[in-house]
Amino acid sequence: MEISKIYDPTAAEERWYKYWIDKGFFHSEPDGREAYTMVMPPPNVTGVLHMGHVLNNTIQDVLVRRARMQGKNTCWVPGTDHASIATEAKVVALLREQGISKHDLTREEFLKHAWDWKEKYGGIIIEQLKTLGCSCDWERVRFTMDDDLSAAVIEVFVDLYKKGYIYRGVRMVNWDPKGLTAVSDEEVIHKEVDSKLFYVRYKIEGTADEWITIATTRPETILGDTAICVHPDDKRYASLKGKKAIVPIVNRAVPIIYDEYVTMEFGTGALKVTPAHDVNDYNLGVKHNLEVIDIFEPNGTLSKAAQFYVGQDRFKVREQIGIDLEKAGNLVKTENIKNKLGYSERTNAVIEPKLSLQWFLKMDKVSKPALDNVLNGTIKLIPDKYINTYRHWMENVHDWCISRQLWWGQQIPAYYCKGQKKPECQQPVVSITKPEKCSHCGSDLRQDEDVLDTWFSSWLWPISVFDGFKEPGNKDISYYYPTHDLVTAPEILFFWVARMIIAGYEYLGKEPFSHVYLTGTVRDKIGRKMSKSLGNSPDPLDLIAKYGADGTRVGILLCSPAGNDLTFDELLCEQGRNFANKLWNSFRLIQGWEPVDIEPGNATVYTNWFENKLSEQIELIEKDFASYRLSEALMSAYKLTYDDFCGFYLELIKTTCGKNPPRKVFDATIGYLESLLKILHPFMPFITEEIWHQTKERSDKDCIIVAPYPKAGKYDAKLLANFELQKEYLKLIRGMRQQNNISPKIELTQLEPSSSDTLTAGVMKLSGTVYGKGSEGSLSFVLKDKKYLFSLPEGMEIDKGQEKDKLVKELEYQKGFLKSVDIKLSNQKFVTNAKPEIIQNEKNKKADAEAKIAAIEKQLQTMN
């Protein structure tokens, strides 16, 4: 059968993915084997696959596939997240396009639209993950708003409320005027921006021309001012005690208060106080019993309470009020400054601090075990530099604002009495199901309008996907929990990872996972974060179409050390594709061989070598996996295949045996190829499966996806070191052949390094000009301190170079080295502090150097 020179991934990838699912390789049920469990960080249901997902899910798939090949019962649970703000915003926008306003709909009507939308578009990312080759258990796919999962959320809310960890209160929250909801502290991104500092003077009440000047970046909030605050020690303002200032525009008299909170050095040392729109001002307001005037509507326009500019946007008002203040003679000056503003993570709107009634979870009640168990290593963060960050956050954690003024999500199970006939009626009733009537007065109840923060459902993910709440202690949860690895982005270490750990300890008393692998952020070639808005992210599906899923996976993995950001370049995918093709062609070569029944002879040397090499490299790859250095593991496998197997081993067999290798050699070679395929399978699942089935006839379940992962055998390090020289030699000969147009027969019969003639040949630099003095027909050289003698290919000439210079330099170097060893050995401090074996080591080095010096001197004498 003719096999194509170029490997075409498309057909094979689709075929094998279906095959794996058909044969049930992805599905897991509890059994007697050791489990390997992983839950996928659920992508937003609205999402489409981007490079971050590719990175994240490729890493997960590599870990999962390797575990599966190691014989573990592997369960990778996929799913999607309802992402309340993002999804609701999308649905609202879609409805708007259809001319429907959210406010014209009832909650039920809106939710129906949202669910329709979810059914239609929600599965996209799931299908895309399949293209990438993710071996998830698709029979277990979950959505954070599935009935079971929502029920778990409600149950947890009620439970925490009963424990007294959840409370409702008026607090200053981060208000997103675009999303029209409160967001948590973690969802606010601070950015430095250029802004203007306005110096505004307020007249002192009852005086003709006495003023107090304040500095503010937000002059529009003047309308909500209820005090002026100065430092009690500030002499400039000492005389104003007990007086009042007149707020410009609104002409309201407000008290001048004294508080140490004010920095005397900043601005004018006087501060306007707007308790409704600044956290600090709010605190001052509470302390000094100030009036609170909320001048904004939820959407960021001015409310009636502002009296002026009603209905206009806050930023427009800021401009206008500057002009108006100037006209009125209140504006002293403006200054350009840089300050930091909070932006909403989801909508990018400038966050407005706003007082509102929200639900909170007291974090200090639940966070301790989550901190302790990361610090004591029960849960390992990879890389561990994140431990510090994690600790800092956990030690300073604020209460979590868990209510959102949205409809898409789990509605808060709190019920309020409509009648309010008795004082007790004011307390909300929190319960899993809606009570019929108010137990105090018998009135009807209404449910809290708000939904819970999305993270309030995803923090239960590792438990709820195994029905750990619905059916505590069920077969799945007891078998699969705790899970093993969690692969996610560092950005959500607090949003999600920390909270999952909290929930894990709170509800199961156990960590949800043992290792957290934090991936980097995918950046483009010039270091910018890849994002849709910048348009600098390639569409992963295009990459897969162009380079195959295997090539794309290799491409992203090659540049992804744990925790470091990675600069992605499409070139890497090309490298991946080329590698796949190389592998394919190595198979083509072997496939074209016809073994004969003769004894292997010399070829045994090569098979023996490769066996050793394989063991050495498998051991190395094991180590890389153990420390989660996936790109290193891949690189080792890449070099083993490309350089050692294709570039050297196959080349040698081909040269010595032609198309008819001895059967033993042939069988061994197939075996090596299979080992390589297995090692590569987690990285390149498709091509390896494809070749696996072409090497021989196989039964339907004999697939590489479940083939036993190779184990490292014993190997002879010395033999391998010698062969590295053989490789250099082979390359040398090839180079000679090409450059001199001669064709020496490649015969590597002298595989043992020559022990004689230590320095007679001098120093030869293999990669450059050949220096040497060897006799006709032989060549010796020094590499890594050892001398080797090989037969010289016919027709090759030795270039007699500056041998003497080299030797002189070597001599000087060795003498200098000897001196340093001597000094070290005579150094009291060193000797007293050093371990005995280090001293012995130094002594050996000294002896070596002395021997070399003697040899070089002798050599130089013979040359003179």
Added chain:
RNA sequence: GGGAGCUUAGCUCAGCUGGUUCAGAGCAUCUGCCUUACAAGCAGAGGGUCAUCGGUUCGAACCCGGUAGCUCCCACCA
């Protein structure tokens, strides 16, 4: 404002307890080859004051300071 980390070849990164396993890998570049597995290939070559200044040491990419640049996290000074 506070904290963490980084800076090694054109690019992306290895480099453990300071030394003779220390200056490495892959990619890219250049040169020569379409040699029957593979041009998505083969052979060869060039390329680094290990950011910078100082210190410790017999010896520093590595340890300790200073400086510069970059990144990230946290934070309620208008």
